[in-house]
Amino acid sequence: MAWCRSFALAAVLLGFLSCYAPVPSLASSGSDGFLQCLSAAMPKQLLYTQSSPSFTSVLTSSVWNHKFLAASTVRPFAIVRPTNASHVQAAVVCGSQNDVRIRVRSGGHDYEGLSYRSERPEVFAVLDLADLRSVSVDPKAATAWVESGATLGELYYAVSKASKLLAFPAGLCPTVGVGGHFSGGGFGMLVRKYGTAIDNVLDATLVDAKGRLLDKQAMGADVFWAIRGGGGGSFGVVLSWKVKLVPVPPTVTMFILPKSVDEGAIDILTKWQEVAPAFPEDLFINVVIAKQVAKFQSMYLGTCDALLPLMETRFPELGLNKTHCKEMTWIQSVPYIYLGTTATVEDILDRSTSASSSSKSTSDYVRQAITKDVWAQIFAWLAKPDGGVMIADPYGGKVSSFSESATPFPHRGGVLYNIQYMNFWPAATDGSAQTKWLKDLYAFMEPHVSQNPREAYVNYRDLDLGQNVVVGNLTSYKAAQVWGEKYYKDNFQRLAMAKGEVDPEDYFRNEQSIPPFVASKRR
Incomplete structure (x- = not known):
């Protein structure tokens, strides 16, 4: 497993809930303080600054849209590539201590690039989950744990290796990242038979704005509801998802x-x-x-x-x-539709991008x-x-x-x-x-x-549907309604209330993130 735990050992995971790895509190602030803080909490080779030789290749490793490679794009000052949960917790705590926000990407497609760029001048870091991509399948229970950095192709492939008669109902494109896909809903060719991906999520692990590692029970019903379709980048960092697998014929x-x-x-x-x-x-x-x-x-x-x-x-x-x-077979249908009639099942594991x-x-x-x-x-x-x-x-x-x-x-x-x-x-x-x-x-x-x-x-x-406005240091609820009710209809206010529970200081935010209702309801 990529971050030192087996999905099968749920009891071990529960021992980490509501705690986080110690992170030194440093007097320095801003980007320098963030990097110093993280350097004390994780291997330095997992940090990439703009002066690092590999910075550009890491940044562009999951950029599919060429326009976001332009020199005018507001880029992160640093990229963090965690390999276990404690690294993610450290990034959140160090960011919070040093007034550095992080944007989270799971390594797939992002239509507006909000997981790795900003529309406005801003100092931020990217938390790239590409190395948190393990998939553990339990065919007898018809369940799987999948980390957010995996692609749909990697999830589908692992399921097919465990059973030829099980599948998972999500998107057509195998290069889509699990984390972002599940966060928004997720549908494909099994949607009429089994619903969306989030209709088949049983549990999840979340690092919240305080750096705590929470499962479904610890995060509470409202937050668990919110992360299953409320969009990425608002409630914390979802590290992994437990999903219900579905039967398919031979x-x-x-x-x-x-x-x-x-x-x-x-x-x-x-x-x-x-x-x-x-x-x-x-x-x-x-x-x-x-x-x-x-x-x-x-x-x-x-x-x-x-x-x-x-x-x-x-x-x-x-x-x-x-x-x-x-x-x-079902697994053969994945490359057939998206990659062409001559593609093989192994081709769905290809993570290479084309911008x-x-x-x-x-x-x-x-x-x-x-x-x-x-x-x-x-x-x-x-x-x-x-x-x-x-x-x-x-x-x-x-x-x-x-x-x-x-x-x-x-x-x-x-x-x-x-x-x-x-x-x-x-x-x-x-x-x-x-x-x-x-x-x-x-x-x-x-x-x-x-x-x-x-x-x-x-x-x-x-983003043409509307963008957030920050009033003081919080996202305006009223301004966010313009785009939010298009995506979520009457669920938008409940999402904002869940945001107020788990991230009232609005640490996790972007141009279309959910505002915290508790603090912003009067705006």
């Missing part, structure tokens, strides 16, 4: 079927948005739409022979036949079916020279069976599907045309998506 059936506008894509999409959320839970079909083509991607928890009559009865417009079906292009994203939720004429206009938007991509993921089934307040993730009953809008541009250009296209399409979509609030998914974080 054979799943996949298909990827593109349809162009000339082949009836508009009519097919119009029908898809009504039938996809109402399919049996074993069937998931999403759509990737670019230019004049809608690409339908599916997982069915069963054989092709069982899928075909279902499709013929419920969705004949798609024209699925046996030649489109690809039968495989060769820049991108911008945002999201919507659809609660009433979009009409055929509007879909025709959407395709016209997508056909523009600077156009991007729309990805639509159906809900319904298990994800919609939970109440909106069961977790901070509120997008449940009544949601037909989620939309992610994305646009990309070459590293050598400024992306102004592509960004304008995205903003204009988002404005066009306003009448056709959820209202009051216009919902958004926090894992597709978008």
Whole structure:
């Protein structure tokens, strides 16, 4: 295990709860004091300052968006790469003692880069959890402990090695980091059968703003509720998660079927948005739409022979036949969809990044079916020279069976599907045309998506929805409501109250972190 404990030895972990490794209290303050404090508490080779030869390579090791490599980006003055829990505790305590905030990243994707950069001039350090990535699977109990620095690919791979008939319901992309993904909700092709990732979290370990190491019981019900969907960077450092694994059959059936506008894509999409959320839970079909083509991607928890009559009865417009079906194991489906039909299972362990292009994203939720004429206009938007991509993921089934307040993730009953809008541009250009296209399409979509609030998914974080304002030394609750209620709806106030319990001084904060309600309710 990466930080000197086995997940199987829960009793050992409990011995560390509510305590932390001694950290010397130094008179010096600021960045120098932070580094001196940490140097006394952990090996110096785990600290990287801007003068360190490896600083840039460590910083960029999980940067996927080229625009955040610009010289103008506000970077951390130091990066800490902990290898055990006591290092994380020391970083928090040293930061608090020396008025240095830390930003936490788990090594995956970060749409706005808030885990390693700042929008404003600020002295901060990054706590990079890439070396805290162990996965321990108990196939008999159908559970696993996974550290936040692991990727989804590493989690999926470990589960498949322990059992061919178990899986975990999270995202499609294997290079996404577990910590950030779980913090925001987490959904993929099993979402209709088993709900989101956070619907299957049983326990967690958290380092709070005082440097205490807490499990579910010690952190309390409100904080445990908050970390499962309330977004990363607000409540502390989640080191690990205990998750419930779910059963999958020995054979799943996949298909990827593109349809162009000339082949009836508009009519097919119009029908898809009504039938996809109402399919049996074993069937998931999403759509990737670019230019004049809608690409339908599916997982069915069963054989092709069982899928075909279902499709013929419920969705004949798609024209699925046996030649489109690809039968495989669940773990084989992970690289098949995201990495391509020739990728192997071992490829999902590749953590290498590619920041060769820049991108911008945002999201919507659809609660009433979009009409055929509007879909025709959407395709016209997508056909523009600077156009991007729309990805639509159906809900319904298990994800919609939970109440909106069961977790901070509120997008449940009544949601037909989620939309992610994305646009990309070459590293050598400024992306102004592509960004304008995205903003204009988002404005066009306003009448056709959820209202009051216009919902958004926090894992597709978008700073254009609003940014925090600091009043005194605390984040303004009122200003945060502008973006917060889009992500969390009526759960936002409860999140702020949980923040007030665990971090009333607002140590963990960024441009879209949860404000502490106790201290800020009057602002």
